[in-house]
Amino acid sequence: MKHISLLGLPLMLACGASPPPSTSPSTSTSASPSTSPSTSASPSTSASTSPSTSRSTSPLTPLELAALSSTRSADIARSIAEEVGPRLAGSPGDKLAVAWALRTMTSLGFRNVHAEPVTVPVWRRGTETAEIISPVHLPLAVTALGWSGSTGKKGVTGEVVEVISLDALKSLTKDQAKGKIIFGNVLMRKAADGAGYGEAVPMRFAGPKLAMDLGALAFVMRTVGTAEDRNPHTGSCGLRDVKNPIAAGALSTVDAELLHDTLARDPKTKISLVLTPTRAPDAQSANVVGDMPGDTHPDEIVLLGAHLDSWDLARGAIDDGAGDAIVLEAAKLVAEHGEPHRTVRVVLFAAEENSGAGGKAYVAAHTNEIGKHVLALEADSGTARVISSRFFGDPSQKAVYDVLTVMLKPLRVEAREGDGHPGSDITPLVGAGVPTVELRQDMSRYFDVHHSANDTQSEIDLEGIRQATAAFADAAWLAASGGDFGRAPPMKDEHW
Ligand SMILES: [Zn+2]
16 A cells, blocks of 8 residues: 555555556545545545446546546637637737637636736748749648748749758758758658647747758748648748748648659659748737646646637647647536635646747746745647656656546556657646646657648547546545645756
């Protein structure tokens, strides 16, 4: 038996056992004056409302069963996609999103619902066309990367130099690149853990600036995406703080293949490219915050985060409407079934996609209570089920995380070791010492959709989002009941 403490009360867990409600973490009702004497912290307290929650037949807790049978998370994801749609930071859609979040949190019963101002940088898409003009005429599906410069209305025309890796781009000489259009053609592989993104995305971040420094006329790349279709995926590139940046675009996977094949036949292949995005002065957006207050320790906070903005090409059902829905519904379920001692706070962050301004603004606005944040979790990996968990907290408090892994077993979530990422909005919090658990979702299909016109409400996976909501609710419940994950150790970069 392991003994851990929930808000000063003893908690005993048979390690390795599958945790039916009767063995799930529960607090004694007898001891601490600081804990409501009339309640158990177990999420099984509302069990009598559902006939399917019999302790003798189900290994799932009532909290998990409620998540697995509800359509509410899928409905919330659909709602933001339908009622708001594209919502890039600083756009009219962004304002609609803030209003949606205030309205939705209020209607779900959150308290202290409010918008916290965030200043966001503004970039707007313009015209975008591309065409192979020699040795044949073929249109190419292209979209500008976030923070791309403009070609001007007349566009640019040039020979294409293809590179298949960032190293190959770095090894080009100025003579090879000057006046040419660089084509970064990195294949992206599908992987359930999303690892293909980490391999492909450095070309998007670093490629445009490297090409610019080599004197290239413009930059195009094979889209960071895994669908074999003609919808290119956008995403930020590393030109935000660069003066007079070159134009940088993504070609759909199919069109990148077309350009590659044409170059294989004719190394003097030429394309024309028109991308006319613009920048505008900084605008005001907001992080939207709402609380499900704890009963005995309301000043201690379990933070569930997701981002409210989306790219402009997408309706943002998946990135990150699904994350918004998962954390909103998880917090509501903990309040309904778990009687949290600590406050479960949802933060829907501004401007994750184009700057990360929302995550930084939250930490700046809450400096005085960072030490009261006992756990932060982020949902920003789509609509599929959670497949694994990783702990990033105080190693001496790992027994608390072990409780969570036992709770998650009936949901078929594996405990994993190794490198992880906390989620970009909560990275500043984790950097300030707030522990986290990464609940990694199955990302096999995620990059078919992410940052592209494919991100619509038809992609919502009902069974997946239900299970993910259950997993986030379990983690939130454990921390809200008093599970102490300690403080996070220093991160290396944005990973651990
Ligand atoms: Zn996202």
